[in-house]
Amino acid sequence: MCTIVRILYIADDPDSFEQFKRAVRLQAQYAAAYVEDPGEDCQLGPNVQLLTPVHPVEPQPRKDRLESARPITIGDNSVIGAGAVVTRDIPVGCLALGSPARVVRKL
Template identity: 35%
Template sequence: MPPDYFADDPRSNLERMLAGDLYIADDPEIAKRQRRAMRLAVRYQAAYLEDAVGSRPILAELLGSVGEDVDLRPPLYVDYGSNITIGARTFVNYNLTALDVARITIGEDCQLGPNVQLLTPTHPLEPDPRRDKL
């Protein structure tokens, strides 16, 4: 039986994750937030194909903050979206993967090429915590 890593820690897995501490990723609240982000990313892609400017409210709902005149070409892949900030007048080409377990900030007047990956999650290096799904 694995040790109880969180015996003296009353925080939820989501709270531990946001603090940058070890957590269990298959927590129901975390999974709910991930599914929300996936649904919004798919809605954004479909809306962008019909009307790039009109799709902006969906992007704003998905991400933590979006500056004016941001052009983010889908598809977009995120863990949560809510931990991502994009500054004004930034262009992001196709296929951004931004795994936002921690905060991701893209400044103003930036240009990101296709297939960029911004990856914040990490895993323990020791084998036992990895086996225990931390």
């Protein structure tokens, strides 16, 4: 069994700690929204990014620094190539490559 420390924070500045807590909270929200349904037997290469940020256009939400992310579905038996930037759903049984990721062929 291997245990990896994911978050380590050492500081005595209360403002820095509040910013850190906000960053952790936002990261958790993004992580929860990224992949809605990872398909069975799908493979993601190294350095794949799943990016679907939604930035508000109204002034007050922008001032509040509110953001969200749309969910992404990766179909069963799909393969996402190394370094791909996935910005939309990937269908079942496909090879997707590139930035932004595009389906290049059926598997």
